[in-house]
Amino acid sequence: MPEFDGLSVAIASDHAGFEAKMKLAEFLRGHGCKVADLGPENENSVDYPDFAEKVARKVAAGEASRGVLICGSGIGVSMSANKIAGVRAVNAYDEFSARMSRLHNDANVLCLGSRVLAEARMELLAELWLATPFEGGRHTKRVEKINKLGVRS
Secondary structure, eight states, X not given: OOOOTTOEEEEEEOSXXXXXHHHHHHHHHTTTOEEEEOOXXXXXXXXXXXXXXXXXXXXXXXXSSEEEEEESSSHHHHHHHTTSTTOOEEEOOSHHHHHHHHHTTOOOXXXXXXXXXXXXXXXXXXXXXXHOOOOOTHHHHHHHHHXXXXXXX
């Protein structure tokens, strides 16, 4: 895995993703990421939108370079995070979705499903996602259009 020296990553989960979050946070720290664990602190039942919002707001405010969210399927946290202006969250489930979300969409929050992805798969997808740059070019105007959706003057 490449080293991600100093890359700041905000991470959170719900109860279903708690164990995977703890392992992935350690994996990312081991490769140079500055990881901010935004909860939860245990496997007690919690509402995933609360934790998705915490990560999404940190990323949108520029307090974290990227965000990672984990719930059972990755779907709920993705839907929640995408409600925050400036967030482009992807529910990645394979290498293609992880890579293209960065290359073409400049995704800034990675969402993973702990009940559908093995630990090694989550590590692989996170590594690929973090290492892939935004391609820019013709995709820049499209990302700008995404950012304007829902924003009214």
